[in-house]
Amino acid sequence: MIELASLLTFAFTVLVIELTPGPNMAWLAVLSVNEGRRAGLAAVAGIALGLGLVGLAAALGLGAVIERSDMLYGLLRWGGVSFLFYLAWEGWREAGETAPVEASQGLRRYFLRGFVINILNPKAALFYIAVFPEFIDPAGPVAQQAVMLAAISVLIATLIHLAIIALAGSARLLLDNRPRRLIVQRALSLLLVAVALWLLVSTAR
Template sequence: MNPVLAFALTALIIEITPGPNMTYLAALSLSSGARTGFAAVAGIALGLLVYGVAAAVGLAALVDRLPWLYELLRWGGVAYLVYLAWESWTSEREAAPEATDGPDVRPWLAFRRGLITNLLNPKAAVFYLAVLPDFVQPNGVPVMTQTMLLIAVYVAIATLIHSGIVALASALQPTLAASGRRRVIRRVLALVLLGIAVWFAASTGRSAA
């Protein structure tokens, strides 16, 4: 199989596995609408791209080599996920669907949170360091060129999947708002996000990595 296609399949399998991004985007889009959800998708994509470029130039290797830096990012990510879960649980916004996008600051805030969530995920750096090099081939094409192509493929696949989640959740928003179930769904997702934070803490430890 072509190494790019093989990598794309690997990235697809990884990205369709439920995780913090999926849950956060679903909860955000249900409560604040598509525009805010897509802003968060853009922040997540930028975070993945930043780690990809850092890996390409060797900076991400520091995260892998320095235990204290890895742990700092790891526990920062856990704390941030817990914060997002708490905010989703305590939010009482029940505005009409057409008003849920809010002022321009809301999409910007969602973008920033999406970016921070991924920058505080050291597994993104480890993925680029541990998985991506296996798909770089000694075929005469410069390693940097192949690396950047694979990074672009991964970010594109992740963004498409995340955009689909936002589109689906925001499409369900008016129905849930009309039935009065949006608060319940949001709180269920908050509990799921909290559970993912616990899972993230357990699964990203060095002994579990």
């Protein structure tokens, strides 16, 4: 099995990567400022499920198949970027609206969107493909080790995401002035556009 020192090194690597601004961080900030903490929590649950399934797919070797296929990789890449652009547009549009979304429908929608963002995120798959082999002992049960590393990765990511929605939710309470909140919401939507463009460039082959 994986030694404790290797697990700690892996956890630190994941922490550094997760603290780097990316699609999840930007979108959760937009969502939590726009809709509040409950929406953010629903999204975090969807993100965790998506990351877990991507990690499981990598453990089963499906990630390597996608990485070797230019067509599959391109579909995944453009699908993820397009979805982020859509979310940025929606955040910009909804910043100017006052009609609330029905609670149950909204939470279900945010869960599914968090899930889709990560299923369509090629950087998540590439992370598992590139980083996992460095920490797995080939003499031990490879699949079990990969599942363990995926679980650690999802746990760390989830804790960071919870911190983001807590901070963004607090900011939402402070932004009780509608014009000021509108500015912040649309600035965050522009940030999400920037992240989508960064993802498009950084995943190019």
